[in-house]
Amino acid sequence: MSEVSSGARAPLVLVVDDSASIRQLTVTVLRREGFQVLEAADGREGLDTALREQPDVILCDIHMPVLDGWGFVREARNSEALGTTPVLMLTSDNDRLSVRRAMAAGADDYLTKPWTQAELLSAVASLLSKDKRHKADAERAQDQLRSAVLATIPHELRTPMVNILGGSELLLHRRDKFSPERIQGLLEDVHRSAQALARTISRMMDWAELSAAPAHSGEAATSKPLDIQSAVRELVDSTAFAKEVQAVLKVPPEATPGMFAGHAVQCRMEPGMALCWGPDFQKILMELLVNALRFSKPQRPVGVTGKSLPNGGYQLEIANLGVAMPEKFIAQIGALSQANRELHEQQGMGLGLAISQLAARRNGASLQVTRFDGMPTVVRLTFLPSRIEQEKLF
Numbered sequence: 001m002s003e004v005s006s007g008a009r010a011p012l013v014l015v016v017d018d019s020a021s022i023r024q025l026t027v028t029v030l031r032r033e034g035f036q037v038l039e040a041a042d043g044r045e046g047l048d049t050a051l052r053e054q055p056d057v058i059l060c061d062i063h064m065p066v067l068d069g070w071g072f073v074r075e076a077r078n079s080e081a082l083g084t085t086p087v088l089m090l091t092s093d094n095d096r097l098s099v100r101r102a103m104a105a106g107a108d109d110y111l112t113k114p115w116t117q118a119e120l121l122s123a124v125a126s127l128l129s130k131d132k133r134h135k136a137d138a139e140r141a142q143d144q145l146r147s148a149v150l151a152t153i154p155h156e157l158r159t160p161m162v163n164i165l166g167g168s169e170l171l172l173h174r175r176d177k178f179s180p181e182r183i184q185g186l187l188e189d190v191h192r193s194a195q196a197l198a199r200t201i202s203r204m205m206d207w208a209e210l211s212a213a214p215a216h217s218g219e220a221a222t223s224k225p226l227d228i229q230s231a232v233r234e235l236v237d238s239t240a241f242a243k244e245v246q247a248v249l250k251v252p253p254e255a256t257p258g259m260f261a262g263h264a265v266q267c268r269m270e271p272g273m274a275l276c277w278g279p280d281f282q283k284i285l286m287e288l289l290v291n292a293l294r295f296s297k298p299q300r301p302v303g304v305t306g307k308s309l310p311n312g313g314y315q316l317e318i319a320n321l322g323v324a325m326p327e328k329f330i331a332q333i334g335a336l337s338q339a340n341r342e343l344h345e346q347q348g349m350g351l352g353l354a355i356s357q358l359a360a361r362r363n364g365a366s367l368q369v370t371r372f373d374g375m376p377t378v379v380r381l382t383f384l385p386s387r388i389e390q391e392k393l394f
Contacts, residue, residue, distance in 0.1 A: 011128055012036045014055040016046030016072065017090065018064040022113070026059060026090075029117050030124070043067030051081055057127050058082075062091040062102060070105045077106035077364070084134075086127035090115070104311060104385070156200055163193035199247065203351050206283070210358035225273040226281055228306055228314050228383070235285050236265050236304075248290050263293050264301040272308035274383030280359040284367075285318075287352040288379055292320035295377070303376075312385030319376040353379075 013035045017023040023039050030037045038053055040046035043060070044067040050058060058076070062069035069089055076082040089102040089110040099110055108130075111123050167190040175183060235241055242260065246253060251261045258264055292302045303319040353367075356379075360367045364384045371378040 010034050010036045011056040012038065012053065013124065014038045014040065014046065014050055014053070014058045016040045016043060016049075016058065016064070016069075017061040018042055019061070022061075022090075026120065029120055033121060035124075043069060043072035047072055047075055050076065050085070051079065054081065055085065056131070057086045057088065057124055059088050059090055059124070060107075062089060062098065070101060073102070073105040073107050084131075086131050088123055088127055157197065160193040160197040160200070164190050164197070167193070195247065203355065207351055207355055207358065210355060210362060226276045226278060227271075228274055228276075228281075228316065229269040229271050231278065231281055232267055232269055232285065232304055232306065232316075235282055236267060236289070241286060241289070244286060244290055245293060249294055260293055262299055263296055265289065265293075265304065266301045267304045269304070269306040270308055272306065272314040274314035274365075274385065276363045276365060276383055280363055284356045284359045284381065287356045288318045288381075291352040292318050292322075292377075292379075296320040296322040309382070309385075314383045314385075316381040316383070317370075317378055318381075319371075319378045321376045356381075 013030050015023055015026045015030070015037060016039075017026065018041055020041070023041070027037045027039055038049055038055065040049050042064045046058070046060065047067065060069045060072055064072075067075070069091070073087055073089075076085065076087065086108045087106070089107045090113060091098055091102065091110060092113040102110055108127055109123055111119060167186045170178075171183065171186055171190075178186070236258075242253065245251070245260045249261045254260060254262075289302065289304070296302055300321045304316070305319070306314060306316045309315055353369075357367045360381060366382045368380045368382075369378070370380045
């Protein structure tokens with residue numbers, strides 16, 4: 001078969017099933033086609049084997065002792081090593097509830113017993129092909145980001161550095177020729193440029209760290225369910241958010257509560273819980289809200305709306321009236337890209353969307369720009385259901 005070509009390493013498949021006869025049949029069919037195959041008799045043994053051997057694809061029964069298939073998938077998805085490994089559920093159940101529960105737990109596909117040899121091999125080949133394309137896309141995206149870094153970093157770092165060096169040189173060698181007011185002005189310019197440089201470096205470090213993190217990794221994988229409504233309100237009301245707006249948009253503090261650079265942030269949120277590590281959620285929302293404020297028309301509000309989804313997840317949208325995003329930019333959301341930079345000279349590398357996208361990925365969430373014409377521009381975040389919300393469905 002095409003997935004097992006001569007000269008290439010045969011894909012490694014793990015079969016997890018408590019039925020010895022079905023397990024042996026599955027193993028025999030796969031080995032006959034040239035796959036390397038491992039087997040396990042229950043979910044716990046299967047999980048230990050998967051963590052140790054790192055298979056290319058996992059076939060897993062649902063009803064097993066010790067750890068069932070749903071528990072296996074949840075623990076696999078919460079593991080950094082198995083967070084994206086393709087999982088095919090093998091089940092004798094043909095009811096929609098079992099299938100839905102398997103997919104909600106994180107499975108990639110399912111196959112109902114009794115299956116035919118052709119169905120099994122087709123399903124495995126499809127998952128391997130999909131995983132191969134995903135890895136190729138990720139590699140291509142990383143290459144594009146690295147190229148963008150090399151092309152853009154010099155300008156973004158040089159601009160504040162030139163201001164720092166020029167201002168400090170004047171203060172060192174011509175201080176006696178300046179009035180106290182002029183000296184104070186130079187010092188303030190140097191300080192602002194140093195702050196801008198420090199912020200750029202910090203965000204680049206965030207981007208680099210997030211780029212290296214797989215989905216469902218680290219604290220994100222073990223985080224407690226997040227109350228989205230409260231988390232949004234907490235950030236918008238925080239001093240940190242107000243200071244970030246002032247620093248990025250270069251505006252003085254607002255005298256009116258709830259106003260940011262002349263814009264109101266209007267929140268209409270339904271109650272709901274979702275899987276997301278708190279610090280990552282704050283990072284995502286901070287970047288998206290500041291971006292929305294920066295590119296909004298004067299005095300127009302920025303809207304934050306949220307609703308619970310039927311599957312127990314949560315959908316959050318940030319909307320603003322202002323600058324349209326080119327379709328090409330949307331198709332290539334990544335670090336160091338700025339929409340219509342020749343028209344909008346705000347300093348920045350477009351890291352906001354990239355950081356938000358990567359932080360969302362680390363938490364198993366998705367980020368999409370669903371409307372980009374500025375009337376309004378809408379960014380949508382879709383979060384996975386927390387385990388509590390998943391259990392309510394079943």
